[in-house]
């Protein structure tokens with residue numbers, strides 16, 4: 214059964230009981246009033262009958278004393294005024310009876326009584342007239358007048374008088390009545406032994422006598438109150454349920470926490486401990502356990518002694534000193550944590566909560582994560598290096614063609630020259646030898662380029678050694694001698710003495726060759742081409758500059774000068790400068806390029822000073 218149904222049922226019972234009570238009390242009240250009224254009616258009628266008998270006695274006594282008929286008749290008019298039911302008085306003799314005074318009604322003719330005992334006579338069985346006689350006196354009573362005075366203003370009672378012997382109705386009094394809900398009835402006998410007249414008294418209870426308004430009000434009142442109480446109970450129930458939900462959620466959070474959490478009352482007794490707390494303290498910690506006996510902290514020798522009393526009794530949040538050890542059986546575990554007060558709504562101290570965390574596993578986990586992270590970074594770096602090498606390999610393929618082109622061109626020219634010389638009838642063997650030797654040198658150079666390239670791809674470090682920078686420049690100038698002459702380029706060289714640098718000779722020559730070739734390309738259209746090569750010391754080592762008087766670096770090329778495949782030349786690959794910069798950086802130096810203030814371009818190669826030289830500084 215649902216709660217509203219139960220509430221409705223309770224309301225029905227309550228309302229029903231109230232209504233029943235109201236009706237019952239009305240029934241009782243009506244019955245009580247009826248009984249009282251019936252008793253009064255009975256009493257009044259009985260008194261009247263007693264009065265009739267008193268009248269009879271008085272008249273008998275007067276008659277006995279020999280009061281004359283005339284005197285009796287006169288006296289009767291006064292005597293009978295209060296008793297209208299006594300309608301006639303007779304004085305009887307042996308043969309007949311004589312009516313005295315002025316009767317209200319002519320009595321029927323009745324046999325002479327003549328008995329000293331009072332007697333009752335009822336001449337007509339269903340008539341209202343009856344007679345009472347004693348000795349020679351007889352009085353006549355009209356039963357209808359017996360109740361006459363009660364009619365006006367009396368309670369609306371219905372009553373019926375019966376003839377004592379035959380039980381026929383002599384008087385029936387029925388007041389006007391509307392719709393009747395029920396009838397109350399009582400049967401009695403009127404009060405003298407001489408006149409035992411049965412009487413039935415009844416009263417009709419009209420519908421309007423019942424407490425309809427009160428019953429309706431009560432029903433409405435209980436309904437309203439019931440609804441109010443139901444709503445109050447419902448809202449209280451909802452609040453309680455929300456509270457229980459909240460408590461369950463909070464308990465769930467505490468239960469799931471990885472930190473040890475122990476709630477205490479104000480006497481440090483456990484009220485709640487989560488699984489992490491039971492594990493950390495290695496104790497089942499049933500409610501009521503004094504936590505101070507379970508959680509024992511110890512300071513290390515290097516620390517100030519742990520003041521347990523002030524820790525446990527603090528009414529402010531207090532953190533455990535760093536590096537503190539918690540005793541767990543025979544071992545000690547390093548912990549961190551805090552103790553905080555729990556306060557009631559009024560701010561009063563209700564208990565405390567201890568939160569503990571083992572530091573060891575946390576540190577170990579963090580270390581593991583750190584190592585893991587480092588390993589991943591290493592792997593990532595290796596992967597990046599590999600990818601970068603692979604991508605550069607593509608550039609290098611083209612670069613390689615560019616670089617090998619020069620020695621191969623030289624080998625072809627030397628080979629052709631040797632062949633032409635040998636075609637002479639008298640070949641100049643010395644020149645042929647020179648050409649062949651030069652060819653071999655260039656072939657060796659090409660082979661070295663390939664070896665270096667392979668090393669570079671494997672990311673073999675540059676094999677630096679103390680290298681004479683001037684010598685490297687001169688080797689390259691020798692190589693480009695023919696082209697320089699062909700274009701009529703004036704080479705201006707300015708060298709410092711013995712500039713030894715820490716460099717890989719092959720890489721170094723490659724770089725210088727690139728710079729020289731680019732300068733040669735730049736001055737193709739210049740009327741008086743000049744290439745200046747200078748070597749000057751700088752803070753970290755030596756700087757080699759190659760400057761030409763060509764058109765300078767084109768604006769669209771400048772921002773991407775060292776990016777692979779940047780070129781303004783129709784047959785160019787745009788790899789020379791990027792390769793040269795990579796090689797320079799590989800030797801610990803750098804390569805940069807700019808337009809010279811006086812026109813043309815200037816490229817600057819900086820290299821670290823030779824190690825020994827650097828050490829002696």
Ligand code: ADP
Nearest residue numbers: 731735765766780781785786787788789790814
């Ligand atoms: P490539 O010579 O194959 O074009 P580089 O990397 O050697 O490749 O040169 C890239 C570009 O830099 C050239 O195409 C040119 O536009 C510019 N450059 C290089 N050297 C000079 C210079 N001395 N004067 C003017 N521009 C130059």
